[in-house]
Amino acid sequence: MSGSNPFDPKLYTADAISAETKAINDAIIKAMDGAPDWWDIGAQEVRDARARGEGPFPLAPKSPRARTIEIDGPASNKGGKIALRVIAPDSPKGVYLHIHGGGWTLGAADQQDPLLERIADKVGLACVSVEYRLAPEHPYPAGPDDCEAAAVWLAKNVKKEFGTDKLTIGGESAGGHLSAVTILRMRDRHGYTGFKGANLVFGAFDMSMTPSQRAFGNERLILRTLDIQKFGDAFMPPHVDRRDPDVSPLYADLKGLCPALFTVGTRDALLDDSLFMYTRWIAAGNEAELGIYPGGAHGFVAFPGALAAAANAQADAFLKRVVG
Template structure:
């Protein structure tokens, strides 16, 4: 752990693998073909993605996934649970990405099946409430409720009290907020590790977000600005550490594995947060992949394979 080593060569064009370039070009082409993406309401985007009509393929439905519902502060909160064939070695609480506005556990079936297969963990993915219909703090409230449910029920349901937490993009933001809430509100530190992929940790917008521009490589500046506005439409503030966990007291949190690609508008968020994690006295490991786009771990190719292998190793080592 504690391996945050950056090389300037990793940020140069010559370090980008050929297959990574091809993936990036295909993503830009697919998204550039959608006119006025910002004018489509999140509810319409959600429906299209679950019907397989989004810009990215919907993975095959997991044969092992089972749906459950728990009670949360805003009503029933669905969970999607993926179980290994043998007794779980641990439980990974997964919080999906999507700018706090779109996305679902179902769209992560492939990635969550992979974690089960390669680590022996069970995965519990939270279908938290989404903005703008349910702005902050409803989403993180659901995630907090799911974490508390896991602490209470895991030994009886899964036969283990070995936990990890993680997510991608907005999900990584919610994962850190959940860790801080459990520590501060409940005196709990139940998670042995965190996997934080391409997180949006500062909703005031870091320099890499502000300077990215219009290139639609999964996300651009306009997309992130719009998602933040939806998430905070209930009166939340980007200055609130519960919203922007980069601003939170990070002391006493578990070891974390951070990964981000150099071609991600949210690059600075991970660079800044991984450094703050270490400065707060927590173990941290950082993998920066040359040319990787936003949440590149969900795309085929050498960059995703490398990062996912490191994630598996991190979870197996907890």
């Protein structure tokens, strides 16, 4: 946890998991028992159910402060627009480009308003969340292309729109993955290395599957091995090399990147992704922090409790520091 040595073996034992976290995990497993899989009933039906607050995640109320900006999409969007959901304080100190999770298949920019409000109020950042196209209707490279287009637009317009040129980026799960991909595309395709920091929360960084992804098994604690496989198949067409750095940033040249915070729980199938990406980020000469949270399931920051509060506080402190 925050302030602990992330490589202390004790953090990874059952004894390190609090009674509260165990109870949260048990409740998640119970809530997901017998729930239909999205690939059986269709992604849109699950998206609609999530929007109604059905499923394992708490319903996130919509912020009355939110507004939408529409920008031009990339060439792969054939003239379509991209919606950016904005929640901002007065006189923001910087901007947080947020990319939501959901396995590249589920989720929406308006389903984490409380998270964005927290960052706006506690860190002083204008939060801009990308409504990127989702698989399987829009497989790779649609989602990454939309996130790149949003980053390009912000890099050009951030000062005019928000009165600051300090740009940060981050997201959860698939959003952590897409954030890393966007940072790399901005460096390699646009020569932009201006991100002040990246908040990468239980991201997927190896689409060929890390050992923890393969070994997790079938326990319905948000994300099983089978879920990872199905999400990957929906997102990536068969011809895509799953170790191409544009889909698996773990294999990219990571030199010259911004400071990053990697956050993950020990009961997450994506544990290795953060452990491996953190060490590669450091080995490339970049600054990084690693937050390990005992017993945290995939998505744990969305569930009320001390573990989520500690992780969110570490993220807020990191973002405050990198924007000065």
